[in-house]
Amino acid sequence: MLSMSIEVKFFASLREKTGIAETTLEHAQTAADAWYQATGGMPKPEKVLVAINLEYADFDAKITAGDEVAFFPPVTGG
């Protein structure tokens, strides 16, 4: 059976803090679960934003197979 993994990405200061740019998970229930699994249980910093499939989401948002989950700090463009 084809496995649809979950892609997890970290950006900017969170990429440096976790030491991870991208990783894949076999399963994750929520964004919080993806954070926990990808970081090996690292406590979540106070200000972390989550995007699922390029849209902002909450930490308790459900994840399904094939999703892309991204974690990043407050944005500072412009």
Place this chain on the structure above:
Amino acid sequence: MSSQIIDCHFEPYQLLNEHQQTLQAGSFGACACFVGSMRDFNDNASVSGMQLEHYPQMTAHYLDKLEQQARQQWPLLDCLIVHRVGAIAPNDPIVLIGCWSAHRRAALEACAWLIEELKQRAPFWKKETRPDGERWVESNTDGH
């Protein structure tokens, strides 16, 4: 309607003019633009350079979405968003927003809305080079 991410120096007023040339002559009565550029200071410290990182798929998606939302709120003939990424030097332009409409209010209001939304939501991050080392900028100024 157009959004672009650029990884090298750009001339904002040249891009604005080039884009305006693509619009039908006589169709617009107003063009409002915003150009954001890099300061050589921040929070009372000198800043000699900057790295601008982004989340490529999400920035492309998000800038297109912002333009669509602006066009739903104001009767715009066209708009243009250009944002720089990569290594940036003081005085380099970082962002260009251009809005064209038949009358001034739509162009002015949409331009102001777009830059505030971009600064609050679009996934870009700045890392400054200061005399004491590099530092991620933690938040944008709110409406300054």
